[in-house]
Amino acid sequence: MEIVGQLQKQFVDFTTSLYREGILDGQFVELQKLQDESTPDFVCELVSEYFQDSEKILTNLTTALQQQVVNFKVVDDHVHQFKGSSSSMGALRVRNMCIAFKSLCEEKNLDGCLRCLQQLKHEFYLVKNKWETLFRLERQILEAGGAVPFVDYRFY
Amino acid sequence: MELCNCIEPPWPAGELLMKYQYISDFFIALAYFSIPLELIYFVKKSAVFPYRWVLVQFGAFIVLCGATHLINLWTFTLHTKTVAVVMTTAKVLTAAVSCATALMLVHIIPDLLSVKTRELFLKNKAAELDREMGLIRTQEETGRHVRMLTHEIRSTLDRHTILKTTLVELGRTLGLEECALWMPTRTGLELQLSYTLRHQNPVGFTVPIQLPVINQVFNTNRAVKISPNSPVARLRPAGKYMPGEVVAVRVPLLHLSNFQIHDWPELSTRRYALMVLMLPSDSARQWHVHELELVEVVADQVAVALSHAAILEESMKARDLLMEQNVALDHARREAETAVRARNDFLAVMNHEMRTPMHAIIALSSLLLETELTPEQRLMVETVLKSSNLLSTLINDVLDLSRLEDGSLKLEIGTFSLHTLFRETYNLIKPIASVKKLNFTLSLSPELPEFAIGDEKRLMQVLLNVVGNAVKFTKEGSISVSAFVAKLDSLREFRAPDLISIPSDNHFYLRIEVKDTGLGINPQDLPKLFMKFVQSQPTKNSSGLGLAICKRFVNLMEGHICIESEGLGKGSTAIVIVKLGIPGRSNESKLSFVHKVPRNQVKPAFSGLKVVLMDDNSVGRMVTKGLLVHLGCDVLAVGSGDECVRVINHEHKVVFLDVSMPDVNSFEVAVRIHEKFSKRMDRPLIVALTGNTDRMTKENCRRVGMNGVLLKPVSVDKMRSALSDLLEKGFFVESK
Numbered sequence: 001m002e003i004v005g006q007l008q009k010q011f012v013d014f015t016t017s018l019y020r021e022g023i024l025d026g027q028f029v030e031l032q033k034l035q036d037e038s039t040p041d042f043v044c045e046l047v048s049e050y051f052q053d054s055e056k057i058l059t060n061l062t063t064a065l066q067q068q069v070v071n072f073k074v075v076d077d078h079v080h081q082f083k084g085s086s087s088s089m090g091a092l093r094v095r096n097m098c099i100a101f102k103s104l105c106e107e108k109n110l111d112g113c114l115r116c117l118q119q120l121k122h123e124f125y126l127v128k129n130k131w132e133t134l135f136r137l138e139r140q141i142l143e144a145g146g147a148v149p150f151v152d153y154r155f156y
Numbered sequence: 157m158e159l160c161n162c163i164e165p166p167w168p169a170g171e172l173l174m175k176y177q178y179i180s181d182f183f184i185a186l187a188y189f190s191i192p193l194e195l196i197y198f199v200k201k202s203a204v205f206p207y208r209w210v211l212v213q214f215g216a217f218i219v220l221c222g223a224t225h226l227i228n229l230w231t232f233t234l235h236t237k238t239v240a241v242v243m244t245t246a247k248v249l250t251a252a253v254s255c256a257t258a259l260m261l262v263h264i265i266p267d268l269l270s271v272k273t274r275e276l277f278l279k280n281k282a283a284e285l286d287r288e289m290g291l292i293r294t295q296e297e298t299g300r301h302v303r304m305l306t307h308e309i310r311s312t313l314d315r316h317t318i319l320k321t322t323l324v325e326l327g328r329t330l331g332l333e334e335c336a337l338w339m340p341t342r343t344g345l346e347l348q349l350s351y352t353l354r355h356q357n358p359v360g361f362t363v364p365i366q367l368p369v370i371n372q373v374f375n376t377n378r379a380v381k382i383s384p385n386s387p388v389a390r391l392r393p394a395g396k397y398m399p400g401e402v403v404a405v406r407v408p409l410l411h412l413s414n415f416q417i418h419d420w421p422e423l424s425t426r427r428y429a430l431m432v433l434m435l436p437s438d439s440a441r442q443w444h445v446h447e448l449e450l451v452e453v454v455a456d457q458v459a460v461a462l463s464h465a466a467i468l469e470e471s472m473k474a475r476d477l478l479m480e481q482n483v484a485l486d487h488a489r490r491e492a493e494t495a496v497r498a499r500n501d502f503l504a505v506m507n508h509e510m511r512t513p514m515h516a517i518i519a520l521s522s523l524l525l526e527t528e529l530t531p532e533q534r535l536m537v538e539t540v541l542k543s544s545n546l547l548s549t550l551i552n553d554v555l556d557l558s559r560l561e562d563g564s565l566k567l568e569i570g571t572f573s574l575h576t577l578f579r580e581t582y583n584l585i586k587p588i589a590s591v592k593k594l595n596f597t598l599s600l601s602p603e604l605p606e607f608a609i610g611d612e613k614r615l616m617q618v619l620l621n622v623v624g625n626a627v628k629f630t631k632e633g634s635i636s637v638s639a640f641v642a643k644l645d646s647l648r649e650f651r652a653p654d655l656i657s658i659p660s661d662n663h664f665y666l667r668i669e670v671k672d673t674g675l676g677i678n679p680q681d682l683p684k685l686f687m688k689f690v691q692s693q694p695t696k697n698s699s700g701l702g703l704a705i706c707k708r709f710v711n712l713m714e715g716h717i718c719i720e721s722e723g724l725g726k727g728s729t730a731i732v733i734v735k736l737g738i739p740g741r742s743n744e745s746k747l748s749f750v751h752k753v754p755r756n757q758v759k760p761a762f763s764g765l766k767v768v769l770m771d772d773n774s775v776g777r778m779v780t781k782g783l784l785v786h787l788g789c790d791v792l793a794v795g796s797g798d799e800c801v802r803v804i805n806h807e808h809k810v811v812f813l814d815v816s817m818p819d820v821n822s823f824e825v826a827v828r829i830h831e832k833f834s835k836r837m838d839r840p841l842i843v844a845l846t847g848n849t850d851r852m853t854k855e856n857c858r859r860v861g862m863n864g865v866l867l868k869p870v871s872v873d874k875m876r877s878a879l880s881d882l883l884e885k886g887f888f889v890e891s892k
Binding site: 026027030031033034036039042045046049050053080081084085087088089090 | 773774775776778779780782783785786816847868869871872
């Protein structure tokens with residue numbers, strides 16, 4: 001059981017780093033609480049849905065901002081959606097970026113928006129990467145026969 | 157003289173001698189011719205004559221001799237030259253052959269003679285082999301008999317059958333008249349007749365064991381011929397002419413302890429039985445050697461069979477004994493279990509039954525104190541209150557202690573904040589200390605970790621008890637509580653062998669010192685402090701169990717507690733050391749800080765509650781749906797207001813509307829839902845989910861007739877309490 005112990009420690013360290021760096025917040029912890037024996041893949045499916053939805057939104061945002069005449073209302077709507085889904089997922093940094101984006105939209109600051117979009121994409125891909133790593137670690141632990149520890153963010 | 161070329165005979169023709177010679181020559185020739193014929197005839201008859209060519213030679217010699225003599229007959233009278241030549245040739249040939257034969261016979265005759273000796277030798281050998289065959293056959297017979305006997309004897313493990321069978325089979329094989337077995341009595345001083353072949357009821361004869369004839373038999377492992385008149389052999393009615401010969405042999409009686417692998421049958425306890433065998437009287441039979449051997453072998457086999465039977469008996473006895481013991485143990489266990497169950501039931505009942513009246517007494521006494529009372533009455537009520545408090549504590553302690561005693565108490569390990577623990581203790585004690593005008597200080601060493609793993613509740617109990625005692629028994633002065641990480645040497649001074657584990661990465665030892673300037677303790681009383689119910693001083697009226705329980709808890713935490721004092725009036729110091737885990741630096745087994753959320757404990761309280769959820773954000777919809785499903789609801793999730801209004805029916809009890817959607821006016825949806833359900837009874841409760849906390853949103857929600865507002869993100873606990881409030885009261889107020 002050495003391997004399992006090591007993997008679990010790795011998992012815990014990784015997860016706690018996510019919380020500490022503010023990439024994820026308490027909402028993700030709440031989501032994990034919703035997963036039980038009858039819904040063993042809840043979090044995984046949710047995250048996949050989030051990825052798909054977000055990719056779509058980002059594409060839409062890119063398109064909207066590339067128009068000749070930018071409709072900031074539409075942009076704002078998209079960002080609002082993104083903010084909503086990110087906050088439901090506990091993707092803190094993404095959400096905060098969305099809030100910043102929204103204020104830029106209200107100011108109708110195109111350059112600011114474009115820059116913010118870049119940053120938003122960066123944050124999104126970062127959290128996506130982190131989540132994929134997390135799930136990979138979980139799979140490794142399960143394959144090695146161990147149980148995935150539940151990390152409560154409140155202690156960090 | 158005529159010229160006839162004839163040869164004159166050497167002597168005159170008319171003499172008698174010549175006549176005799178003539179006749180003799182004739183007969184010689186006859187004999188000479190018949191001998192080879194006879195030889196040929198007889199050799200033809202015998203197939204094995206090895207020297208045929210010798211015969212030929214011999215035959216030739218004889219024939220030629222015969223021919224010579226025959227031809228001689230012609231020489232008695234006048235004969236021609238031819239005859240003389242023939243005669244000469246024949247004689248020459250004969251001479252040659254006979255010389256050759258003579259020479260050859262020198263070689264042949266020794267051979268022929270040796271054939272004879274060989275024949276004699278073979279005859280002797282054959283006779284010897286015959287004898288040996290006879291012996292082997294007898295031995296084989298004996299062996300067969302022994303095998304058969306052994307088979308019969310060993311085919312049973314019943315002692316009685318073994319012995320009886322032995323006697324019967326022996327009697328049959330050897331054709332005995334009587335066969336008897338004498339067994340040693342329990343005292344070992346006599347031999348008792350136990351089994352006989354013919355006489356069905358042995359009368360229980362005994363003979364003393366020290367008889368010379370018996371000793372003689374017992375001293376050798378061979379079968380011994382004994383006199384028919386010896387006491388052991390006098391079994392048949394006297395009479396007849398000649399009692400048959402009697403043989404006796406010893407049968408070793410083996411015990412379990414005799415079975416040493418290498419020196420059986422050397423016996424340490426020499427107990428033998430005696431087997432006596434008698435040949436039929438009036439027969440001239442004698443004991444043959446092979447019969448004696450048979451008897452000896454049988455005696456040995458009987459010994460082995462008897463020992464096996466003895467082993468079996470003993471093992472059966474042991475097994476029966478074990479079974480009995482098992483039954484008794486089982487019974488005892490069940491009784492013990494019943495007793496424990498009864499005690500637990502009693503405790504459980506008494507727990508509740510005792511506490512309820514106690515609480516009533518305490519509560520009412522406290523209330524009574526609030527009313528107008530004369531000083532006397534006040535004193536009385538205060539005493540009542542004090543006593544009942546004491547009693548209540550005592551009851552709790554007794555119940556706790558009984559659980560501690562039988563080890564059924566388990567620590568509830570969890571992660572907790574040390575700072576919080578101490579702070580709370582401080583906050584609890586400070587008022588009391590202030591009232592008594594005592595100086596109360598708390599100091600925490602900076603090395604102390606912020607969080608620790610252990611039983612927070614019980615540690616608090618111990619701490620409160622110790623600090624409470626300090627406060628109780630200090631009239632003036634100060635109480636100081638200090639906590640720090642214990643060093644190894646300070647652990648050693650408690651010479652407790654169980655504190656040998658060195659503080660490692662996984663745990664540390666917390667040391668708490670509570671110093672007071674109170675009454676102090678008589679050094680003689682120090683050992684008795686932690687014993688149950690022992691009152692050391694008349695002034696001390698602490699509940700007799702408090703410290704005892706503390707000690708138990710501390711022991712469970714693999715720690716140590718003691719109280720030091722320099723004497724009465726000199727204050728005292730209580731030292732508590734407990735082992736706590738360190739969160740964050742541990743391996744898999746101590747990963748208690750990432751404790752598993754007891755997911756199964758959250759019983760869906762709302763199973764089957766039909767709800768509708770409207771949210772156009774797919775992710776948010778999934779999240780809220782998952783949350784509601786986790787609580788046991790039956791969720792119908794839709795993405796638009798129109799769909800929401802369409803699908804909702806009277807079965808749905810609650811509708812969750814996401815109000816943060818920019819396009820859809822959720823308030824409008826709420827209005828439409830209200831319109832759909834005219835009767836108040838059928839109308840589902842409507843809850844708004846919003847990310848906005850501003851007043852406007854709340855106002856709007858209320859105006860539209862929503863029954864509650866939930867701020868996103870919603871946690872499981874928040875949703876649960878909201879739902880339960882909602883279902884109970886029809887609305888809920890969001891509490892921050």
